[in-house]
Amino acid sequence: DGGITQSPKYLFRKEGQNVTLSCEQNLNHDAMYWYRQDPGQGLRLIYYSQIVNDFQKGDIAEGYSVSREKKESFPLTVTSAQKNPTAFYLCASSAGLGVTDTQYFGPGTRLTVL
Amino acid sequence: SQKIEQNSEALNIQEGKTATLTCNYTNYSPAYLQWYRQDPGRGPVFLLLIRENEKEKRKERLKVTFDTTLKQSLLHITASQPADSATYLCALGPGGSYIPTFGRGTSLIVHP
Numbered sequence: 455d456g457g458i459t460q461s462p463k464y465l466f467r468k469e470g471q472n473v474t475l476s477c478e479q480n481l482n483h484d485a486m487y488w489y490r491q492d493p494g495q496g497l498r499l500i501y502y503s504q505i506v507n508d509f510q511k512g513d514i515a516e517g518y519s520v521s522r523e524k525k526e527s528f529p530l531t532v533t534s535a536q537k538n539p540t541a542f543y544l545c546a547s548s549a550g551l552g553v554t555d556t557q558y559f560g561p562g563t564r565l566t567v568l
Numbered sequence: 569s570q571k572i573e574q575n576s577e578a579l580n581i582q583e584g585k586t587a588t589l590t591c592n593y594t595n596y597s598p599a600y601l602q603w604y605r606q607d608p609g610r611g612p613v614f615l616l617l618i619r620e621n622e623k624e625k626r627k628e629r630l631k632v633t634f635d636t637t638l639k640q641s642l643l644h645i646t647a648s649q650p651a652d653s654a655t656y657l658c659a660l661g662p663g664g665s666y667i668p669t670f671g672r673g674t675s676l677i678v679h680p
Contacts, residue, residue: 561611
């Protein structure tokens with residue numbers, strides 16, 4: 455059963471702590487993405503990766519870090535430097551970066567900073 | 569600056585009617601436009617892509633129009649059903665690579 459998974463679904467963190475969100479895909483996609491969604495706002499791109507061992511900053515990369523050591527995995531770390539980390543985080547993947555390469559989204563992780 | 573506008577107010581319609589959702593943009597010359605559906609607490613699901621040189625595209629009960637003069641796209645959902653209730657996002661893409669910019673979405677509520 456192919457797809458993209460994110461874990462955990464809900465995550466609580468104390469202020470000042472780093473936390474890592476998991477994203478795994480078994481679609482054999484080269485490209486992967488991380489978005490942040492806040493209430494009443496569109497998806498904002500945090501980081502994306504076209505291939506293994508390569509990633510690029512998106513529009514709001516400050517306070518976040520990623521790695522792409524394996525094709526199927528693209529974890530996102532929310533560091534203590536992120537000023538307002540409470541949000542809904544979405545991971546996506548696509549075959550490539552072409553116009554017709556549809557993005558497939560995971561179910562999301564809701565992060566709450568206490 | 570580039571702006572994508574979708575109505576922040578929910579669209580309420582009766583079952584069986586046609587729902588029309590609007591996506592306007594400014595300071596943007598998109599090469600393509602996409603529509604996604606998002607259910608509460610879940611990731612968006614791709615619906616349709618329309619390119620700048622296409623006026624209209626259809627898929628089952630969905631019809632998308634793209635008017636680059638008006639800088640507007642419309643998503644029509646005919647014979648709407650309560651199961652169509654969701655938030656609908658539009659996303660605009662530049663030429664070349666596939667990193668679209670998303671609008672905030674419009675909530676559709678179909679009443680039985």
